[in-house]
Amino acid sequence: MSAIRARVPGSKSLTNRALAIAAMADGVTELDNPLVSDGTTAFADALVALGASVERHAQRWTVTGSGAGTRLRSGRVWCEDAGTAARFLPPMAAAAGGVFDFDGTDQLRARPLHPLIDALRALGATVEPSGDGEGLPFRLVSDGLTGGEVVLASGTSSQYLSGLLMAGPLLSNPLTVVAPELVSRPYVDMTIAVMARFGAQVAEAIPGRFTVRPGRYTRTQFLVEPDASTASYVLAAAAVTGKEVSVDGLGSASLQGDRRFVDVLSQLGAKVTADRDRVTVRGPRQLRGGFAVDMGPISDTFMTLAAIAPLADAPIRITGVGHARLKESDRIDAIAQNLVSCGVPVRTGADWIEISPADPSAALIRCRRDHRIAMSFSVLGLRVPGLVLDDPACVSKTFPGFHDELARLFAGDR
Numbered sequence: 001m002s003a004i005r006a007r008v009p010g011s012k013s014l015t016n017r018a019l020a021i022a023a024m025a026d027g028v029t030e031l032d033n034p035l036v037s038d039g040t041t042a043f044a045d046a047l048v049a050l051g052a053s054v055e056r057h058a059q060r061w062t063v064t065g066s067g068a069g070t071r072l073r074s075g076r077v078w079c080e081d082a083g084t085a086a087r088f089l090p091p092m093a094a095a096a097g098g099v100f101d102f103d104g105t106d107q108l109r110a111r112p113l114h115p116l117i118d119a120l121r122a123l124g125a126t127v128e129p130s131g132d133g134e135g136l137p138f139r140l141v142s143d144g145l146t147g148g149e150v151v152l153a154s155g156t157s158s159q160y161l162s163g164l165l166m167a168g169p170l171l172s173n174p175l176t177v178v179a180p181e182l183v184s185r186p187y188v189d190m191t192i193a194v195m196a197r198f199g200a201q202v203a204e205a206i207p208g209r210f211t212v213r214p215g216r217y218t219r220t221q222f223l224v225e226p227d228a229s230t231a232s233y234v235l236a237a238a239a240v241t242g243k244e245v246s247v248d249g250l251g252s253a254s255l256q257g258d259r260r261f262v263d264v265l266s267q268l269g270a271k272v273t274a275d276r277d278r279v280t281v282r283g284p285r286q287l288r289g290g291f292a293v294d295m296g297p298i299s300d301t302f303m304t305l306a307a308i309a310p311l312a313d314a315p316i317r318i319t320g321v322g323h324a325r326l327k328e329s330d331r332i333d334a335i336a337q338n339l340v341s342c343g344v345p346v347r348t349g350a351d352w353i354e355i356s357p358a359d360p361s362a363a364l365i366r367c368r369r370d371h372r373i374a375m376s377f378s379v380l381g382l383r384v385p386g387l388v389l390d391d392p393a394c395v396s397k398t399f400p401g402f403h404d405e406l407a408r409l410f411a412g413d414r
C-alpha cells in the first residue's frame with residue numbers, strides 16, 4: 001500500500017518572518033506558498049497599516065518593502081490573535097521610528113509582552129501601556145533606535161528575541177541581545193536562517209549572546225515550506241490509524257524545529273522514513289508508551305502527542321513545556337482537563353504532564369479558542385467516535401481546511 005500524500009499548508013512562522021523582513025527590505029519580494037490563514041492575514045494587514053504593500057495572489061504574495069531608514073506609517077497596529085505580530089512588529093516599528101498604537105484580542109492581550117517592552121525601553125523607545133496590564137494595548141513612540149547591548153528575559157517566549165534580531169539591521173549601531181533562559185531555541189535558529197536569506201547575518205559569539213550589525217535587507221524569492229507543526233496532526237493520525245502518510249517539502253533540509261516531532265512518533269513505534277524533501281510515517285499496530293520526553297524545543301507539538309498518549313500501552317510523561325501555559329491558552333491545563341473529561345488518568349505539574357493508558361470515552365472538547373487543542377483532539381477523535389469540538393472553526397488560525405483534509409485522508413477510519 002503506497003503512502004497517501006497529505007496536503008499541508010505553508011508554515012505560519014516562516015510566512016510571518018518573510019513578511020516582516022520583506023517589508024523592511026529594499027525592493028519587491030515574492031513569497032511563494034505562503035500560509036493563508038487568520039494568523040498570517042492579520043500579520044500582513046498589520047504590515048499594510050505600517051505602510052508596506054502586500055499583494056495577495058493565490059500561491060504568491062508580493063511584498064514591497066520600505067527599505068532601511070524609512071519611517072513606517074504611524075497609527076494603529078491591530079495584531080488580532082497573532083503572537084508573532086505582537087512580538088515581531090514593535091521592534092521593527094521602534095527601529096524605523098514613528099508613533100504606533102499596538103493592540104490585539106483579549107486572548108493576545110493576556111499573553112506576556114513585558115520582557116520585550118522592557119528591552120525596547122532600554123534601547124530608547126517610549127512605551128506607554130494604555131490598558132490595565134504591562135502588555136497590549138500600548139503606545140510606542142520612537143525616533144529610531146541607536147543600538148547597544150540589552151539583556152532580554154527569554155524564559156517565556158523566543159519571539160521577543162526573534163523580533164529584536166529581525167529589527168537589528170535597521171539600527172544605526174550594532175545591537176547585542178543577551179537572552180538568558182531562552183526557550184524554543186529552534187525558532188531563533190529559524191529567524192537567523194531567514195534573515196540570512198535576505199542578506200543579514202547574526203553572530204552568536206558565546207551561547208545566548210547575539211549581535212546584529214547595521215545593514216540593509218535585500219529582496220529575494222522565498223518559498224515557504226509546509227508547516228511542520230501542522231504536519232504533526234496528519235502524521236500522528238497515521239500513527240493512530242496504522243495508515244501510511246507522507247508530507248512533501250518537509251525533510252531533513254527543513255528550517256523548522258517541529259520537524260523533529262517524527263522522532264517522538266518513532267518512540268511510539270511508528271515507522272518513520274525521511275529524506276531531504278519528504279517525511280513518511282506508517283502507524284504501528286499498537287502505540288508504545290513507557291517513556292518521558294522533553295518537548296520544550298518543539299512545544300507546539302506536545303499537544304499532538306498528549307492527545308494520542310492514552311492509546312499507548314504505558315504512561316507517557318512530557319516535560320519542559322511550562323511556557324506553553326502562556327500561549328493561546330494554558331495548554332497544559334487545556335489538554336489535561338479535556339483528557340480527564342474523556343476518562344483518561346492525567347497528572348500535571350508546572351511544566352509537565354503525564355498521561356496513562358485508557359480507553360477514552362466520547363466527550364465535548366473545550367478548545368478554549370486554541371487551534372492546536374482543536375486539531376490535537378481531532379486526531380484522537382479518529383479512534384474515539386463521538387468526540388465533539390465546541391469550536392471547530394478555531395483551526396482557522398493556521399489551517400482553515402484542516403477538517404476537510406483530515407476527512408479526505410482518514411474518512412474511513414472513524
Ligand SMILES: O=C(O)C1=C[C@@H](OP(=O)(O)O)[C@@H](O)[C@H](O)C1
Binds near residue numbers: 012157183299300323
Ligand atoms: O517564533 C515563532 O514563529 C513561534 C515561536 C513559538 O513561540 P514561543 O517562542 O513563545 O515558544 C511557537 O509557539 C509559535 O507557534 C511560533
Ligand SMILES: C=C(OP(=O)(O)O)C(=O)O
Binds near residue numbers: 039083327328398
Ligand atoms: C503560539 C502559537 O502562535 P503565535 O505565538 O504566533 O500566536 C501557535 O501557533 O501555537
